[in-house]
Amino acid sequence: MKIICVAKNYLEHAREMDSTAPSEPVFFLKPETALLRNNEPFYYPEFSNEVHYEVELVVRINKMGKHIPVQFAHRYYDQIGIGIDFTARDVQRQLKKAGLPWSKAKAFDFSAPVGNEFLPKTMFSDVQNINFRLDLNGKTVQKGNSSQMIFSIDQLISYISQFITLKMGDLIFTGTPSGVGPIHIGDRLQAYIENRLLLDFEVK
Ligand code: MG
DSSP states (O other), rough: OEEEEEOOBHEEEEEHOOOOOSSOOOOEOOOOEEEEEEEOOBBBOOSSOOOOOOEEEEEEOOOOOOOOOOGGGGGGGGEEEEEEOOEEEEHHHHHHTHHHHHHHHHTTTTTTESSSSOOEGGGGGTTTTTTTEEEEEEEEEEEGGGGBBBSSSHHHHHHHHTOOOTTTOEEEEEOOOOOOEEEOOTEEEEETTTEEEEEEBBOO
16 A cells, blocks of 8 residues: 655645645655554654654545546545654755655654544545644644645545556545644644544654
8 A cells, every 4th residue: 555645735734834835736655664553652763853743634545546537536535534744844844955855754664643443434424624633732733624625635536546546545645734843752642533533642
């Protein structure tokens, strides 16, 4: 399986990164080794002094697809979960400045904690109106609603599938709302869809 992450899909977050809304989706990949499951602790990596959280809705692909038209994209996923796109912001800043790819800052081991439980799409009357949030040490630091996405889930699936064949089990991180910030050893992160706690782990 592969993990495809969408960048700058919420205007307020693009702005906080001193960027503007992209005219087409921007995405990058994380390898399977980036997954962190079962609410296991995240160990702060030695190569960074500024790891940031980015809470994101995560879509799980349920069948193989290529060149998927937008109007059929909804058939290619049936579950939505939540995850964190950990980013070594200091490393990313250096790479961006040098015009280099972001992989080192984004794709490192355990940089993609994902909740074990995914919710069936049918639970939501509108997948483009889902509330989600991240609490850091009991205080809400990020809050989003999928209606604020610049590109909808269906548009993302269709766009990505023009370049990369999607396969069953692939995960798409759909972008983070504003409010990203640093984590520290000892922090507890809890991510919710609506009021359901789906991811709960510590930084060690
Ligand atoms: Mg992200």
